[in-house]
Amino acid sequence: xxxxxxxxxxxxxxxxxxxxxxxxxxxxxxxxxxxxxxxxxxxxxxxxxxxxxxxxxxxxxxxxxxxxxxxxxxxxxxxxxxxxxxxxxxxxxxxxxxxxxxxxxxxxxxxxxxxxxxxxxxxxxxxxxxxxxxxxxxxxxxxxxxxxxxxxxxxxxxxxxxxxxxxxxxxxxxxxxxxxxxxxxxxxx
Ligand SMILES: [Zn+2]
Numbered sequence: 001x002x003x004x005x006x007x008x009x010x011x012x013x014x015x016x017x018x019x020x021x022x023x024x025x026x027x028x029x030x031x032x033x034x035x036x037x038x039x040x041x042x043x044x045x046x047x048x049x050x051x052x053x054x055x056x057x058x059x060x061x062x063x064x065x066x067x068x069x070x071x072x073x074x075x076x077x078x079x080x081x082x083x084x085x086x087x088x089x090x091x092x093x094x095x096x097x098x099x100x101x102x103x104x105x106x107x108x109x110x111x112x113x114x115x116x117x118x119x120x121x122x123x124x125x126x127x128x129x130x131x132x133x134x135x136x137x138x139x140x141x142x143x144x145x146x147x148x149x150x151x152x153x154x155x156x157x158x159x160x161x162x163x164x165x166x167x168x169x170x171x172x173x174x175x176x177x178x179x180x181x182x183x184x185x186x187x188x189x
Contacts, residue, residue: 001182004066004075005035005053008082008134008147011060020085022152031081034170041175049178067140077103077181078145079174080136083152088120093147095128095138103144103181110176111150118165119173120151144181148174 009019010028019027032053039051052059052075059066070078084091090111094104108122128138128147138145150170152163 003077007054080147082149084149087151090120090151091149093126116169118169
């Protein structure tokens with residue numbers, strides 16, 4: 001199984017769009033960090049999953065070109081990664097079609113488990129439209145795809161910063177998601 005971990009806002013032609021700035025750190029850099037930890041976890045697990053993360057060499061281009069690249073390079077699953085601040089609700093955005101709705105629902109059920117305390121719950125699954133503020137042209141993709149915007153809860157009830165827990169929750173959520181898609185004998189288009 002080949003998974004493209006696309007870092008939202010990073011390495012695009014338009015470098016003005018770096019996503020949200022949080023305490024001096026750009027969204028894209030935080031997404032890159034959770035993807036990096038996810039890749040380490042996948043390697044340690046020994047699962048037959050190949051991840052390709054947006055990088056300086058092959059995927060420093062527009063979202064359209066990344067999508068073309070994915071269509072030409074046998075990608076099975078495309079995850080557009082973001083982070084949502086100032087909210088208690090995570091977003092899952094899918095583009096039309098049963099298969100993407102199915103995996104969106106799977107991801108929702110994983111996120112909403114009680115053990116993931118540092119990531120906001122998902123209330124609705126959002127259908128992709130050009131009005132969405134983190135629009136990525138996912139509708140051009142042949143493979144299954146999803147836009148994931150986990151809500152970062154800055155402090156828990158006791159006022160403690162839980163950023164480490166947020167990262168480990170996001171990594172575990174994505175790991176569970178990817179391995180479940182693989183177990184369910186995911187078939188490539
Ligand atoms: Zn974003």
